[in-house]
Each structure stands twice: as C-alpha cells, then as structure tokens.
Amino acid sequence: MKKKRNTTIKDLARRLDISVSTVSRALRDAPDVNYETKQQVLALAEQLNYKRNMLATSLVSKRTYNIGVIVPELSVPFFGYAISGIQQTLYEYGYKMLIGHTSEQFKLEQDSVQMMIDNQVDGIIISVSKDTEDYQHLHQAKEEDIPVVMFDRVIPELQQVFSNVIVDDKDGAFNATAHLIEHGYKRIAHISGPKNLYISQKRIEGYKEALEMYNIGFQSEYLIHCNLRVDAATATEQLLRLPEPPDAIFAINDPVAFEILHYLNELGVKVPEEIGVVGYTGDPMGRLFNPSLTSIRQPSAMMGSKAAELLIKEINHKHNPATKNLPFEHSTIILPTELITGRSSVKKRL
Amino acid sequence: MKKKRNTTIKDLARRLDISVSTVSRALRDAPDVNYETKQQVLALAEQLNYKRNMLATSLVSKRTYNIGVIVPELSVPFFGYAISGIQQTLYEYGYKMLIGHTSEQFKLEQDSVQMMIDNQVDGIIISVSKDTEDYQHLHQAKEEDIPVVMFDRVIPELQQVFSNVIVDDKDGAFNATAHLIEHGYKRIAHISGPKNLYISQKRIEGYKEALEMYNIGFQSEYLIHCNLRVDAATATEQLLRLPEPPDAIFAINDPVAFEILHYLNELGVKVPEEIGVVGYTGDPMGRLFNPSLTSIRQPSAMMGSKAAELLIKEINHKHNPATKNLPFEHSTIILPTELITGRSSVKKRL
DNA sequence: TTGTAGGCGTTATCAG
DNA sequence: CTGATAACGCCTACAA
Numbered sequence: 057m058k059k060k061r062n063t064t065i066k067d068l069a070r071r072l073d074i075s076v077s078t079v080s081r082a083l084r085d086a087p088d089v090n091y092e093t094k095q096q097v098l099a100l101a102e103q104l105n106y107k108r109n110m111l112a113t114s115l116v117s118k119r120t121y122n123i124g125v126i127v128p129e130l131s132v133p134f135f136g137y138a139i140s141g142i143q144q145t146l147y148e149y150g151y152k153m154l155i156g157h158t159s160e161q162f163k164l165e166q167d168s169v170q171m172m173i174d175n176q177v178d179g180i181i182i183s184v185s186k187d188t189e190d191y192q193h194l195h196q197a198k199e200e201d202i203p204v205v206m207f208d209r210v211i212p213e214l215q216q217v218f219s220n221v222i223v224d225d226k227d228g229a230f231n232a233t234a235h236l237i238e239h240g241y242k243r244i245a246h247i248s249g250p251k252n253l254y255i256s257q258k259r260i261e262g263y264k265e266a267l268e269m270y271n272i273g274f275q276s277e278y279l280i281h282c283n284l285r286v287d288a289a290t291a292t293e294q295l296l297r298l299p300e301p302p303d304a305i306f307a308i309n310d311p312v313a314f315e316i317l318h319y320l321n322e323l324g325v326k327v328p329e330e331i332g333v334v335g336y337t338g339d340p341m342g343r344l345f346n347p348s349l350t351s352i353r354q355p356s357a358m359m360g361s362k363a364a365e366l367l368i369k370e371i372n373h374k375h376n377p378a379t380k381n382l383p384f385e386h387s388t389i390i391l392p393t394e395l396i397t398g399r400s401s402v403k404k405r406l
Numbered sequence: 407m408k409k410k411r412n413t414t415i416k417d418l419a420r421r422l423d424i425s426v427s428t429v430s431r432a433l434r435d436a437p438d439v440n441y442e443t444k445q446q447v448l449a450l451a452e453q454l455n456y457k458r459n460m461l462a463t464s465l466v467s468k469r470t471y472n473i474g475v476i477v478p479e480l481s482v483p484f485f486g487y488a489i490s491g492i493q494q495t496l497y498e499y500g501y502k503m504l505i506g507h508t509s510e511q512f513k514l515e516q517d518s519v520q521m522m523i524d525n526q527v528d529g530i531i532i533s534v535s536k537d538t539e540d541y542q543h544l545h546q547a548k549e550e551d552i553p554v555v556m557f558d559r560v561i562p563e564l565q566q567v568f569s570n571v572i573v574d575d576k577d578g579a580f581n582a583t584a585h586l587i588e589h590g591y592k593r594i595a596h597i598s599g600p601k602n603l604y605i606s607q608k609r610i611e612g613y614k615e616a617l618e619m620y621n622i623g624f625q626s627e628y629l630i631h632c633n634l635r636v637d638a639a640t641a642t643e644q645l646l647r648l649p650e651p652p653d654a655i656f657a658i659n660d661p662v663a664f665e666i667l668h669y670l671n672e673l674g675v676k677v678p679e680e681i682g683v684v685g686y687t688g689d690p691m692g693r694l695f696n697p698s699l700t701s702i703r704q705p706s707a708m709m710g711s712k713a714a715e716l717l718i719k720e721i722n723h724k725h726n727p728a729t730k731n732l733p734f735e736h737s738t739i740i741l742p743t744e745l746i747t748g749r750s751s752v753k754k755r756l
Numbered sequence: 757t758t759g760t761a762g763g764c765g766t767t768a769t770c771a772g
Numbered sequence: 773c774t775g776a777t778a779a780c781g782c783c784t785a786c787a788a
Contacts, residue, residue, distance in 0.1 A: 062765095064764095064765055064766085065765070065766070066765075066766095074774075074775085075774065075775045075776075076765090076766080076767095076775090076776095077767080077768085077774070077775060077776080077777095078773085078774055078775075080765095080766065080767060080768095081767095081773090081774090083766095084767090088773060088774085089773070089774085090773055090774085093773085093774085107524055108765090108766080109465075109526075109764085109765050109766070110524065110525055110526070111461055111464050111465045111470070111526065111764085111765075111766090112465055112764070112765035112766040112767085112780085113765080113766055113767075114461050114766095114780095115459075115461045115462055115465055115764090115765080115766075115767095115780045115781070115782095116765090116766055116767045116768080116779075116780045117766085117767070117780090118780085120461070122504075129486075130486045130487075130489050130490045130493070131483050131486035131487045131490060132486070133481050133483065133486075135486075136479075136480045136481035136482070136483075136485075136486050137480075137481045139480050139505070139507075140480045140481060140507060140509075143480070143505065143506075143507055152504055152521065152525060153504065153505050154472075154502055154503065154504060154505075155489070155493065155503050155504075155505050156493075157489075157490060157493055159490075171502065174457055174460065175460060175502060176459075176460070176461060314691070314694050315694065317694070318693070318694040318695075318696070321696050341664070341691065343668070344664050344665065344667070344668040344695075345668075345694075345695070345696075346668070346671050346695075346696050412781095414780095414781055414782085415781070415782065415783095416781075416782095424758075424759085425758065425759045425760075426759090426781090426782080426783090427758075427759065427760080427782095427783080427784080428757080428758055428759075430782065430783060430784090431757095431758090431783095433782095434783095438757060438758085439757070439758085440757055440758085443757080443758085458781090458782080459780085459781050459782070461780085461781075461782095462764085462780070462781035462782040462783085463781080463782060463783080464764095464782095465764050465765070465766095465780090465781080465782075465783095466763075466764045466781090466782060466783050466784085467764090467782090467783075468764085
C-alpha cells in the first residue's frame, strides 16, 4: 500500500560511486564495460531489486515492445485460438499484446488502429471486420512506419504492402465440396459469408471449381451469402424452400455450420442422410455435435504464431542498422488446411 | 514509409511564440489559461496534427492508462465474452487493455502479473488459474500500489484486499440442482471442477443444499472432481459404472456439460429421458446442442464490464487528492444468474 | 495568465 | 573503459 519509489539507475550509480552511463551500459550488457564493474552493478541491481523503467526506455528508443492485435470478435473460438498463438510467440520475443476488438464494426476498427498508433505500438496484427472496404486506416499505420500483418481476413490489394498469414481457402473449399460429392451428394449448396470478405470469395472459387471438376453445373440459387452466424438459419430455410432443395451444404465457417446443424435438427431433417453438412474452421467443438461436424481445419493458433513471427521479423528489419534502409520483402504465408471427417457428411453405408 | 517526426508541444510553442508550459496547459485544458491562447493552441495543434506522446506523459504522471487482464483461457467463450465486456468499458474510460493468458498454468500466471507490474499497468483484472494456491504475486501487485480486481475465479481470503465480481455460485448451483429434482430426477450427480477453485466449492455447496432441501441424501460417489473439460468424459464414465448410476448430472460448467452430452450420446444414453444434464455458464452455444443444454447463465460480458468499472473506481480513488489517503473500500459485486431451460433436463410428458 | 527551470528514468554522443 | 551532458516529450512548482 505504501508508495515506495522504485530504484533507478541513478540510485545504483550513487551507491557505487560511478556514473549513470556506466550503470546503464552494464545493465544492458553493452560491449564496452569492464567486467568487474558490470558484475558490481548487476549485483547491486539484484540486491536493490532494480527494475528498468520501460517508459523511459521507450521514450528515448521509440520502441514500446507493444503489439496491437485487432480482431472482429473475441468470443469466436477461432480468434481465441489465434490470439493464444499470437500471445505465446510475442511473449517469447519479449513483446506485449494490446487488444482491440471491433465487433465487426468498421468504425471501431478505425478507432482501434488509431488508438494503437497513438499508443506507439511497434506493430499491428489484424483480421479485418466484415465491413472493411476502406483501407485508409491501414495505410496510415504504414505512413507512421508501423508494420502491419494481416491474418485470415486479409485484403488482397494490400498483399504487397503488408505481410499476410492465411490458409489456402480456395483449396480448402475445393476439398470440402469434393468431399461431399465423393460421398454421394449431388446438389451441393454453399452458404457463404459477407461478399466483400476475401475469404468468402476464395471459398466460393474453390466450391465452384470442385463442382466443375466433377461436372456438376453451378446453380446460382445454391449459393447464398449470409451475415455470418446471425442469419445462417434463414439462409438454410431459403435453401430448403427451393423447388429442388440441395442435399448438402458447405458452410463458410463452423459457427454458421453449427447453426445449420441445429436448424435442420429442429426441423427434423436428418443429417447426414437427407442433407450433408461441412463446415470450415475446425473448431474442436464440432466434434461434440450430433452428428459431429465435418470441417476444414485451419491451424488457428499456428496462424497467430506465424503472424507474430512475420511481424517481429519486419520490426527487427527496420531497427537493424544494416537493413533498415532496404525495403522489407513482405511475404504471404499460406498454411495448409486439413479435412476433418465427422459424421455430418458421411451417410451410413447402404 | 518515411519517418517524419511527430509534432511536439515545443513545435507548437515555437510557432506561436509562447512557452511550452502554456501549450501544455492549453492542451489539457487546465483552468489557468487565457481562452484565446487556448483556442490558438488548439487550432494549431489540430492543423499540425499534434498527438500527445503518451510515453512522455506517463513517464511523469506515472499513469499509463494500461490495464492488465489475465485469464486462464482465451479460447473458452466465457472468457471471450468477459474480455469483450472489459474492453468495452475500459475503452469508454480511455484505458487500453494488455492481455495475458495463463493456459491454466500457475507459473505463467505469476509471469503475467510480473510482466504487468514491470510494465506499470494502472490496474489488473484477473481470473486465476486452476492451480493458483499461492497469492504472493497478487500481494506484490498490492505492494506496488496497483489495484487488482478479481472476477469469476476469485479467492475468498483476498476478498477484503481486492474488489471482486462474481455470481452467486451457491445460489446458481442450488437452482440447477433443484431444477433437476423438480423435473423428476432422483439421483443427482455433480461433476465438479478442481477442488481448490472457490467456484467449485460454492457450487458444491449449492448442490448439497438443494439435495438437503428436498430430502435427498448426499452420496459421496455422486460427487466427482474433474480437471475441467479434459476428463469430463472419464468422470461421466465413472458415474455410469456405479452400481446405481445417477439419473441426472449437474456439471461445473458448460464446456464440461458439452463433453458429457457428447459422451452420453456416443454411448446411446438418452438425454433427457435416461439422464438429465444441466450446465453452468450459459454459453449461447448450448442452445445449438441436441438436446439443447439447460444451464445457469452467468452474465459474462457484464461481469467483465463491472470488473472494469470497479477497477477504474479504485484507480480514480488513489489519484484523487481528496481521497488518495483514505483507504479504498473494496466491494464484491454479486451478479444474478438465470436458469436457461433447454431440453437436456426436461423429460417429455408421459 | 504566462514563463523559467527542473525533473521523470533512460539512452546516446562525445570527450577524456 | 568511463563520465559529463544533452536529449526523449511532457508536466509542474515557482516566479514573474
């Protein structure tokens, strides 16, 4: 409860009767300090429980070791896992994590980015909201010389400007669709997400490519965009009302797939017998559903971890005297997905 | 990409030919500044896109407006919602959120707290890990004069030292158990969590109290502790092996309940006909299960929000010259729970 | 109301 | 290898 002042390098200097610069050097083991002096400093620092004041250090070095992480939702497991991955890697490298969540609102995303900039984070990791169509805020971070890494929900136009971590969405969607076809489903529908999300587009591409590959004509009424989980049920209903309803649904992600499974169950529609369902995400929760959900697994924690690594790489690049004036080569890491076979897409043998 | 220096109060002072102190005063509208001077400063600041450097401010004021939030898991929806609530409230008050997650490991919890302290956060909001039995790290925060607020997973011994936000766990558990009894179940088991978690204890109390109230004898073999979701299935199996297996299970939380539902389903045990199940948390996901899960709903986002409010209140208290020397009255906010009736505990009428 | 000067804790530059 | 000294950007007595 008492407000005892923390010991500073001045205190150490005074007690050892040396200058603060020497103490400072010793403390961050600079090359040019006498070994014994350093030992003394270190010993006293230990004894007096000295703790470097990051604020002061940051003030002069212009590095905060703070990383801003911005996601559209905090309660969606995918992002929870991704953030865990980010946090773990950042932690290993001595960085801290500042969180901003946007609730899928573009305005809050802008605010978050601005807040991060104002706060002088060393970098930003972001997965954009579903309404993000203007990239001014991201460009501003760039102008402030703050590296940005995007993951999962990336923006293709910015691929050369920022590093990215994604999965091969087209490929994953292809596999999901092909899996349904190979398991005997003929009329495959796809409940997609918001149109402007790149992941929606890529997954649609994969879906269409699979249909084509198997010589199944694409039917536009089988492709529905929905506002993620909130109206997944409505979308499903719409599909069932079709003159010729689909016999399988590939969902943009697991939250949507869960809603679909639930809705079909309410209606008494049998899954997988009458309708097959495949999701995308690979939320471990899918295993617990009845029937368990077939899904395309995205390595969420790994995605976060890779994003953090890319970011730190870029930060180091711009602080390394040898490379700081060279342009940084932005890369896009594409992680593999994996088909997790559940029972929602596998009819029992005849 | 170019590293243009940000404008500082010195720049403003120079351009207006006044002193930095005046600028400083104008910028944070101190009482003693001439109105017109202030307007000029503000205008120029706007024009030059001046942004206060928080690091410098923090260095002198000793306030960072950073709040550390430490949770055992990031991928558990309950904490996701709670963090959303925390974040939203902190944001309203101009605070930022630093996140630490412990993966339920005590060591990481200690590290997190230490990191927060080193980083001079203005306060800490924490829900402890299941292995936390030593409170030294929390006391240390106290010694550094950093307010701490605990939520959900609190520590009763520290109730007078910190503020807390919880639900009435005993009451909730009572209601869950009573609900099962009133729906015709006779042999109610309880799969509890780690023994040293206070919430486990309180929920057990509520469970026992309900049994007593309805004159049902407590049977120790019906009470099993499990390591949260990882061995919920094992615990269930153990119950089913009993000479006289229970006909209902009250689970410590929803993740465990989900595992139970899944496990029973795998075995072909009918829920709710053969066994009734009730969870605790009120995860919206429970609605999607088949059968939907009856659960005790905790207002997760609200808990987070309240925790943030309590914390900010305490921070303000210690910075307000009028109150800073008075002891702060720690309070424990107890939020109400609500029984969400699903189908997992309601047998169809005979 | 405004300015001066000193300080917050650390790092960096440049002599010695 | 070590020590002054000047930043970093802002705040705050104390004077004027």
